[in-house]
Amino acid sequence: MAVTVKTGTEVRSPLDVAKIRADFPILSRAVNGKPVVYLDNAATSQKPRQVIGAMRAVFEEYNANIHRGVYEFSEQTTAAFEGARAKVARFIGAHDDREVIFVRNATEGVNLVAYTWGRENIRSGDRIISTVLEHHSDFVPWQQLAKDVGAQIVMIDVDDDGRLRREQLSAEIKKGAKLLAITHTSNGLGTVNPVKEIVAEARAAGATVLVDAAQAVPHTPVDVTDLDCDFLVFSGHKMLAPPGSGGVWGRIGLLERMRPFLFGGDMISRVTVEKTEWNELPWKFEAGTSSYVDAIGLGAAVDYLEAVGVANIHDHELSLVAYLLPRLSEIPGVEVYGPKTLDDRVGVVSFNIEGIHPHDVATIFDREGVCVRAGHHCNQLLMTRLGVAATTRASFYLYNTTDECDALLGAIDRAKKVFKV
Ligand SMILES: Cc1ncc(COP(=O)(O)O)c(C=O)c1O
Secondary structure: OOOEOOOOOOOOOOOOHHHHHOOOHHHHOEEOOEEOEEOEOOOOOOOOHHHHHHHHHHHHHHOOOOOOOOOHHHHHHHHHHHHHHHHHHHHOOOOOHHHEEEOOOHHHHHHHHHHHHHHHHOOOOOEEEEEOOOOHHHOHHHHHHHHHHOOEEEEEOEOOOOOEOHHHHHHHHHHOOOEEEEEOEOOOOOEEOOHHHHHHHHHHOOOEEEEEOOOOOOOOOOOHHHHOOOEEEEEOHHHOOOOOOEEEEEOHHHHHHOOOOOOOOOOEEEEOOOOEEEOOOOHHHOOOOOOHHHHHHHHHHHHHHHHHOHHHHHHHHHHHHHHHHHHHHOOOOEEEEOOOEOOOEOOEEEEEEOOEOHHHHHHHHHHOOEEOEEEOOOOHHHHHHHOOOOEEEEEOOOOOOHHHHHHHHHHHHHHHHHHOO
């Protein structure tokens, strides 16, 4: 049964947030004379000492290029890099470390699949199913591929609560599609799609499925074996790790058949003037010097998330949504977009204040030390569907508190007073 969020709906957080906050040096900073209230976690997360320390240790203690040297530093860096891959693989439920390819971010991950599997398998007249919830990173690469090869993009709509129209999706899957590229969790509204059920339906109808899990892996338990998808992408910087880290998971059989994405060093096994043979997985897809320090930081982030428990983080975020949503909805002139229940959502809350542009809202918030995102959130298809140019978005993570929700509510009050609405 859907838990409709009303004032008084209390959801207890399982986290010791004060202890967690002590791990994040940046959270003790002040902005414009006020304690920083960082509510832009869907854009990027802050980093704990443990991640910063793991990266500093590389530079201070054993830095050398990976996979190349036979001396101790190089072997140590290589072991840390491949160790991070093993941690990531375990974290997302992969059977085999070779199925995890390090990339700079989710965007690069989608492009890797679009330029390799996509251009080898999608032909003129083929159908690619996408949704209005997609981030531009999981739409534009497919749109461009469709233009290049003459394929057709089929769009799935959402209902007024920002949930996918399942019956429309099922009908389109039944008509046949080469690819379904779908977000696990919407960065614009916080909606969590019933991905497992959708993947089963699409694959049974013969489609290959790519899941964009950029907003899922940091916030909810994700298991690729359980989801049974074909490809899954995510970004490290949204899950406590540095920018420049991220991954593509792919079914080993598919990865083995795909040609490389980028060509050059490290991704080869033998080069002659006539031809080049590719390296084994996953290195076939990791051309040039990898962002190995970032990947090692990602491994440390996985350690941190596992110690706290991603399911606990999810429950914590829901406790904040249960606190904020009813209070927000009671403010005259505030319109909230997306799911109004606690089911199948994460801690993303999008809203607008009537009579104030979101950019002005965010500017007033900044004076109060409150960091939120204002704009289209790389979701212009969704903004068009909602009939707005932009929204203000607060997005939570493991270190946020109900006091910070109060600071946000206070900042809204301030913005309304300044703009006299
Ligand atoms: C759902 C989703 N997909 C993809 C991306 C792209 O992530 P990145 O910019 O790290 O490549 C984002 C970033 O906000 C996102 O929220």
